[in-house]
Amino acid sequence: MDSTSAEATTARAAHADPAHALCLADVERAAAAVLPAEVRDFISGGSGAETTLDANRAALDRVRLVPRVLRDVSRCTTRTTLLGHPVRLPLAIAPVAYQRLVHPEGELAAARAAGAAGVPFIVSTLSSVPVERLTATGAAVWFQLYWLREPGRSLDLVARAEDAGAQAVVLTVDVPWMGRRLRDMHNRFALPDHVRAAHLATGPTRAHQAPDGAVSALAVHTDAAFSSALTWSSVAALRERTRLPLVLKGVLAAEDAVRAAECGVDAVVVSNHGGRQLDGAVPSADALPEVVSALAGRRCEVLLDSGVRSGTDILRALALGARGVLVGRPALWGLAMGGEAGVRRVLALLAEEFGDALGLAGCADVSAAGELRTVRHG
Template sequence: MPVGPLTLAGIERAARAQLPAEIWDFIEGGSEGERTLAGNREMFDHYALRPRTLVDVSACSTGTTLLGAELGLPVGIAPMAYHRLVHPDGETATARAAGRAGALLVAGIFASRTLEAIAAESAGPLWLQLYWLRRRDALAALVERAEAAGFAALVLTVDAPRIGRRLRDLRNGFAVPSEIRAVNLDPGLTAATHRAGAGASGIAEHALEQFDPTLTWADLAWLRERTDLPLVLKGILTAEDARLAAEHGVDAVVVSNHGGRQLDGALPALAALPEVAAALPPELPLLLDGGVRTGTDIAVALALGARAVLVGRPVLWGLATGGADGVADVLGLLRTELEHTLALLGRPSPADLDRTALAPWPVHGPRAGQRGP
């Protein structure tokens, strides 16, 4: 019998082979020279593992808790727009797979399925990501719908007052196909995403029209007044902003550089994680988003202070190649690899990971890349 992919790299190759080039570039691309995009992955090579021996690892667990919810593994699906670009079922298929795996799903404001449909297919924790739009009435309406549908938290992306210069999209003149829409917003709010030409990006033009670049810490009070849902800030890379987040009463923080799609040259997410962790109260949950591709990567992030990680592009690879089953394959591989790493590391659960599990990698050279079929 044929053997399926044994690593996420195999799923990546299969997805690339079947997706149109402009869709692949939209998913995979970073901003400008893509230095930060590459750095997110390369930073994991700076750490070695320090395995402990003669530890009972006969019953390793990958479970954890996050904002009071039980997770089967310390992994969430990062917010990404327009899942229907890669599969007709879109976010509803992603939700089914996340529920099956016991993983968190963070649905994006530009989801191509309704909040209600996503919630109906979700059996696990479900959060909603927001950009700060100029139309605050549209934001308020989304928050109200999310609460009614059973979403458990709001994730405000704070690193996108404008969209980064994503050169692949500009070269391709990328626009979202007319049959795929951000169905949770009024069509007039997203019309620009469907318009582009040579040297232009519909995504960037839409952001210039609709994103509010005047957002400051003071505006968080407006959102707090409209909901009792926990508030998570995504896009924190410095100790200074981490301390401000805590002072403003946020409920969790995501260390993220937007997958290398915003400020090129920004710190790799894993490089920023220790300083952000040190600046936050220990009881405030911290997540990492950026570059996670293996179970060992998850273990490294948890040892550096993350409670969980978010995974983005690999989920879309799985969705493209197999719908809900393909996403389940991605999450299943990560669970298998993490459990295997915990056992060989002598740390039977995520709670057993701390900085003593890591050491600097003694040799730095060109990245070998992800190995395996």
């Protein structure tokens, strides 16, 4: 997508009124109407046959809540804490790369929206806006780290994030290399000239594409930049290096969650990368209860990522034992639909839906949600 296409996308998005969206499906449709097909595929697609991508939603839909009645819910609150910091909603915006693909302000607009909503914004190593500009918005910013081939560069990025005022480090542990994302390969997807990885020296341009055959420039670039030698010793080195809370994102096995806690990790994100890495991996919602059980009594929070599309999904995650959730694609849809106002609308919808679900389930606060029983349908 060239700069002309980006300008056309922005012009079309200007006609979408975020206030008219009544649910995230409305936001997704509005985004689809303004984004070029290859960008829609980059955001929406998964790896392989996309079985895990589809399974994430199916797994959440199987969770049935058992509401309680005759409880005073006249003063429901959605406020809680994540990593010890107060939040207005048990939610953080997940790290998503290259957000200037969908709006000229990119991550800057999304971070401002997160700050206004009182939830953390997780900035990607592959952000198209530098971390310093994002923390300057006043939002609670967490820095997501991909382990690079030169470990010293990874630690330098962490130091940079600390100096900028980031509140946590989120190490992604499920990307030794990028999964085979067939939509991007068929599209021979590459970044336009105006979008770059602000924290790295180079980015996945068309120079990373082979002259023949289907290939994703992003996959070629990440294979060259990311280390496939990330191990528990790397986690230990990072834990020793940073004073910030450390989160591991991409944990599905209970054994790995326990090992993370033993390494001094402050939280794990139960995630299959939104169905974008190992196709056939267990849905995050199905893996969540076992991870929660394994970490019982340990000082390690559990968050859920992958497939969250409503306030009811947030309540489902909490009932299954999560402390909160990460939301990725919906924030991009909001950004495409209306920039900062679009992301604000996404977060407002999730807050409204979650508050509604919380009260209807007989829960006056977030802690009560963790006491709800669930039934697996089908």
